[in-house]
Amino acid sequence: MNATVADRRRIDELVAACLPGHALPGDFYGDPAVHRLDVEVFWRRGWVFAAHACELARPGDYVTLTIESDPIVVLRDDAGGLRGFHNVCTHRGTVLCREEAGHVGRIVCPYHQWTFDRSGALASCRGMPDDLDRSRLGLAPVHVRELAGLVYVCLADETPDFERARALLEPLARPQGMERARVAAVRDYAIPANWKLVWDNNRECYHCNVNHPEYIRANFDHFNDDDASPRIRAALAEATARSEAKWTAQGLAATHRVTGMACFPDPDHDLWFSANRTVLVDGWVTESLDGRQVAPLMGDYPDPDVGTLRLRTLPNFWCHASCDHAVTTRLLPDGPLATRARVVWLVAADAVAGRDYDLDRLLPFWQCTSEQDWDLCAAAQRGVRSSGYRPGPLSPQKEYNVEAFRRWYVERLASS
Amino acid sequence: MNATVADRRRIDELVAACLPGHALPGDFYGDPAVHRLDVEVFWRRGWVFAAHACELARPGDYVTLTIESDPIVVLRDDAGGLRGFHNVCTHRGTVLCREEAGHVGRIVCPYHQWTFDRSGALASCRGMPDDLDRSRLGLAPVHVRELAGLVYVCLADETPDFERARALLEPLARPQGMERARVAAVRDYAIPANWKLVWDNNRECYHCNVNHPEYIRANFDHFNDDDASPRIRAALAEATARSEAKWTAQGLAATHRVTGMACFPDPDHDLWFSANRTVLVDGWVTESLDGRQVAPLMGDYPDPDVGTLRLRTLPNFWCHASCDHAVTTRLLPDGPLATRARVVWLVAADAVAGRDYDLDRLLPFWQCTSEQDWDLCAAAQRGVRSSGYRPGPLSPQKEYNVEAFRRWYVERLASS
């Protein structure tokens, strides 16, 4: 569905109405024409986080997801590689794999049993003429990449460069061992808010003090240049210095050592990915309610003192990982007014529920924090479409990343 | 959201298709372009009944309402006056007051705690630059007026004249004492019908005989010129004459003394408001199931014999009041195919539930009558969008007010 001329004109008007340093005009958060273009530009051209490689352990394991109205299946092929396809039959368009996750020898369409092998090739189609060119009727592929256990898909013919992202993210992410983790829990949410409001929320910790009591006990990044007291700065510097020598030796050097959130995204260099490791508050070795370890160590970590690892990729992924577990969030759009979010908790592959970890202790920190955020996003959505809403100024101290996201978004939209 | 050129052309075609003395064409009751213009012309420019002043007794008391997609808050300020605002933060548009009613010292945005005093001024915004011009970041005001305890808002920059309405309504409404009443009960309804179908229903009692058995036992106004028997006319004249001397002395003179409903609206003089007092059937001192008093006397009434007071203002309010209670109905649009209605029962401020009144006796008369009407509105909505519907003739004897409403509506729409 390409943007029509009328859509394009509408977008241009809206883009022209954007003010630097201010929130987006309300029509960006609900206008159907904007959303059609959002889907085309960001969701069909970008690298979309799909799943964890550990969910696709054996050849034939698959996961499905729906990107707006596009059903996608990702599966592990016979050679052990990952492949992605439009999850629709090349005959009459029926959705093929109907479960969220499963295992297949071959993909068999439930309608007429057209059968595709794990490389997507049409292996059989009983009832079709012998002279049919089956080679042209394989499943429509989508690009797939794996990065430290994270599986991405891209629906576009020409993809954005993934190797730049890999070069940056992989060294940081590798020690976490997410590729050899297991899924301990999944929580799915339907957030009644446009996907960009979820990012606006994610890109600042200005809202943390009051809304995230659990989060701020463990972290430093809600302290900004304007409100980090000398005591806080000293504590941060001390913790960072202490970790410096030790972590560097272990290849776990903190890459974010200052107050405030790491800068992301970077519209000037079109960076849609970033990662950093930073310290937790003294006494917290993990993001749990009391800061105490809630699962066995993950990956290559030699001991619990590894701070926290954060990853994020636009348009739909972020991760907060500690020594003992990692929590990922995947967003998917569902029309202009709603976003589906899946939060996944990963632990070491050999950790056993009940013995090595307990969901009652593993989940609350990020379950609370996530749900607090979804609630704020919903409250924002209720207001931004008001005829009385005028985009207000963003705080240079606290919302620099909201501004960066706004610029990244608008510039890509305008030039699409 | 201004009507586009295409919308305007569509409206002009529809307006041209209207026949005097006939019901409106079906597209007026569901076409999205019509509804967009309805919202702009009637709901964003008119005086919209919001709440009762008695719900906002103390400084800091607030009520919220949503006019189509516009969240509004009305609150009592420190000086005891009423103020209304778009209920969205001037920062990033978040809805501020999230309850239907409550009390605030200051209005604090749940997102980043921007704080507004009761005059709407931005009192604090931790984290913003010192040189930010806070004076321009107060809440966006909406106009508020109070009239005999009824609170209205208007979202337009330039409001229709309210003082004309006050001059007419206040003398009639004042003795009811609604400003010193209390809310005894609230019933909220989602009517699956366009807001204009609710008014079409409200503006005639042609449907009363069969549909409103409770209402017609107490009232005279379903008798029209064509069907008021000599006996009925005599009863009405007698009751009116009897009340005349007494009520005049009390300042409660009946202003409607004839058969049929009072004429309203008046498109020729753009009267969107009206009120009248009229007699009840002998034996009924109030609109209750048996006509007997169901609560203590309200306001300035010296005894129960005060007939019934009726108020109505377009686009969204009417009231039926008796000696002992008043029942108000507030409409709010919810898209082209639905209307939210709130029915409120008021009694004297010092009346005590269980002792002075009993909801089982207070509510049924208007709860039944209201629900009977919503059911008819829903049945009308199901039919008016049929391809087989052709607007039929209105009865000059019984639907003169439906025709007046049609003219008032169409003429304002056409000239907008």
Added chain:
Amino acid sequence: MNATVADRRRIDELVAACLPGHALPGDFYGDPAVHRLDVEVFWRRGWVFAAHACELARPGDYVTLTIESDPIVVLRDDAGGLRGFHNVCTHRGTVLCREEAGHVGRIVCPYHQWTFDRSGALASCRGMPDDLDRSRLGLAPVHVRELAGLVYVCLADETPDFERARALLEPLARPQGMERARVAAVRDYAIPANWKLVWDNNRECYHCNVNHPEYIRANFDHFNDDDASPRIRAALAEATARSEAKWTAQGLAATHRVTGMACFPDPDHDLWFSANRTVLVDGWVTESLDGRQVAPLMGDYPDPDVGTLRLRTLPNFWCHASCDHAVTTRLLPDGPLATRARVVWLVAADAVAGRDYDLDRLLPFWQCTSEQDWDLCAAAQRGVRSSGYRPGPLSPQKEYNVEAFRRWYVERLASS
């Protein structure tokens, strides 16, 4: 609602994108502009199956149905004929008959009691002027035809020729005696799929082998030219030959004696109707789970050995009938993404539930088969709107009727 110029242009583009011998492009199954035109061309101009005559036994019996947004009522008039009307009052458009089926002396509008006699004439309208021309205010008629107990309506002013359909269908359908049957059971379904996906499904048995285990035990028509083994062909030929002499004598000659489904529709001759009688598998005298009779013989059938009678008319009806019961399916559109289906089981009029038949034995065959189909339609709908869907090739051996339906549909749409 006429197709606008923009709609028309969109349709033309989509029609131009259709490939002969291939499935329809996805926008045919969800685009609002396509659906508006579908409603106009197929649902408002075609003959739509409405009900069974046996549901309308006595004068005053009525049934209602809603064709997209058009409420329709069909009733038996005083002379015993059938009449159809837009089920909306000629006054202010209110829906008149609100039950699915019922009995009326006269049709009385619930709103203002305008009253219409069983011929649709306005019989009374209390409160309207004496000089009102009541003759112009009768109910808006729709065309009605009855064919062997099947009742059709057409909303257009000029109807497609019905007599051609009658000439073909009536001789075949008459022995079934549906006009003197009774409704044993009704099942209503909301299928989340465009109505054309339901026909695509109905027009081939390519999907039967795996999806319809009950159906394929009883029938031959899922065997096509390419996969009917010599044994199957022999069994079909033998059963057909055996029935030939006997049935011909009884006027029940099999009209479909070969493998595969009967060809339908026929776009070249604009045939939107067809019927045929064919044999069941040896041992099956009816479409029940075990092939044994589940109700008394219907109609004129002298013994159970009558094979199976199949009828279908576009856009919304098919029937599978056996010696002892008939099962009809009526489709009605409900927006571009949903179809309401009603499946009705008919038995002989004098059959008594519990004594002569048992729903537990009567229903499962077609209840299972229907629900299996709806599930496939829903899976197709989920996929066809994917950006990755490309219409695939249809099997000439197995999907010739899907291709015929596609051509019939597209050609009528394009020339509308």
